[in-house]
Amino acid sequence: MKLIKEKKSFIVIDHHFHNASSIAGGIFNPVVLKRFSIVWNASKQIERLKEVFTDFENLLHKKYIYNFPVYRIFNDEQEKKTWLKKANSHPDLIDYLSIDTEQLNNFSSIDSPIGSGEVLHTGRIDLMNLIKDFKDYLQINDLFIKEEFDFNLLKLQDNKASYKNIEADRIIFAEGFNILNNPYFKNLPIIGVKGEVLKVKTNAILPDAVVKGKEFLMPLENNEFFVGATYDRDHVNYDNTIEAKEYLTTGVKQFLKSDIEVVEQHASIRPTVVDRRPIIGEHPEFKQLVCLNGMGTRGTMLAPVMVDDLYNFLELNEPIDKEADITRFYNRF
Numbered sequence: 001m002k003l004i005k006e007k008k009s010f011i012v013i014d015h016h017f018h019n020a021s022s023i024a025g026g027i028f029n030p031v032v033l034k035r036f037s038i039v040w041n042a043s044k045q046i047e048r049l050k051e052v053f054t055d056f057e058n059l060l061h062k063k064y065i066y067n068f069p070v071y072r073i074f075n076d077e078q079e080k081k082t083w084l085k086k087a088n089s090h091p092d093l094i095d096y097l098s099i100d101t102e103q104l105n106n107f108s109s110i111d112s113p114i115g116s117g118e119v120l121h122t123g124r125i126d127l128m129n130l131i132k133d134f135k136d137y138l139q140i141n142d143l144f145i146k147e148e149f150d151f152n153l154l155k156l157q158d159n160k161a162s163y164k165n166i167e168a169d170r171i172i173f174a175e176g177f178n179i180l181n182n183p184y185f186k187n188l189p190i191i192g193v194k195g196e197v198l199k200v201k202t203n204a205i206l207p208d209a210v211v212k213g214k215e216f217l218m219p220l221e222n223n224e225f226f227v228g229a230t231y232d233r234d235h236v237n238y239d240n241t242i243e244a245k246e247y248l249t250t251g252v253k254q255f256l257k258s259d260i261e262v263v264e265q266h267a268s269i270r271p272t273v274v275d276r277r278p279i280i281g282e283h284p285e286f287k288q289l290v291c292l293n294g295m296g297t298r299g300t301m302l303a304p305v306m307v308d309d310l311y312n313f314l315e316l317n318e319p320i321d322k323e324a325d326i327t328r329f330y331n332r333f
């Protein structure tokens, strides 16, 4: 989208083997719900996210942005006290935390005896449909090659790159976890964190909001809901497991008093980084090879701003945000 907006020529190569983005909840939420702290650069990210995904809506003539609150069910009175204190006086959080803790009381199917905190300026991007529709758009416009990138066919000369019959000033590698199979960037400290999610059906009357108890429960279409997600660093693969299904359904049942029927299960791998920041910038030796990775657990919010940073660096020579700059890992090449 950035390249379309800036009128730059490009072509996307993607084999659609596995991608985290297509199964992600697409939830955008500026608050860390464990500690009630603000996410890195949250307000800038939320603002840019709305602009970028509106651009997708305008280009593809479909709705992808769903604005709704996140209700965080309190586990105990202390959590509620902490929440209210931060909602009333914490300068970074005051705009994002509501002081109304009774919002879920009208929903008899949700068990929230101590109440819940409402996070504002949150919602969901329908990434699954967006990626599918955007891929169709790229294919119709001859901008998409569906194949696995073959590194044997990559030729690097005089700050240019060629691949088969394509010549380019740069190749941007945005391969998610699979970057560890990229011979040029495989030494970056990407840590795969497997995540599994469910699509469930229930007849319960639920709010038009994400409910966060032990798990996230988020409305989709047709009385279907997203439930997620697991975090597994020990079994990093793309397989659905019975254990995750049980873990997620048990987690939901801790606060949802109605029956659920599991209709789908998906697994993928988050590309996280040791210092929890993205990795963007040029290869130290081959400047025409560029990395856009490390979106971790929050790609929906992070990617629009990181793409801007990367573009401004490559085209306008502006510095990359130090915390996301690949140069911090140059000693690994």
Ligand SMILES: Cc1cc2nc3c(=O)[nH]c(=O)nc-3n(C[C@H](O)[C@H](O)[C@H](O)COP(=O)(O)OP(=O)(O)OC[C@H]3O[C@@H](n4cnc5c(N)ncnc54)[C@H](O)[C@@H]3O)c2cc1C
Pocket: 013, 014, 015, 016, 017, 018, 019, 020, 021, 022, 023, 024, 025, 026, 027, 028, 147, 148, 149, 174, 175, 176, 177, 178, 179, 194, 195, 196, 197, 228, 229, 230, 267, 268, 269, 270, 271, 292, 293, 294, 295, 296, 297, 298, 299, 300, 301
């Ligand atoms: C279960 C789960 C739930 C999540 N929920 C959320 C959420 O609610 N909100 C949020 O913000 N984030 C969420 N995330 C995190 C988010 O999904 C990631 O931050 C984001 O998807 C990473 O995007 P990416 O483009 O870097 O990688 P990916 O989405 O994995 O995309 C990489 C792409 O590169 C392609 N590729 C890789 N190697 C090659 C190759 N050699 N040749 C051709 N193509 C290749 C793949 O086919 C794929 O299309 C979740 C993640 C998981 C796993």
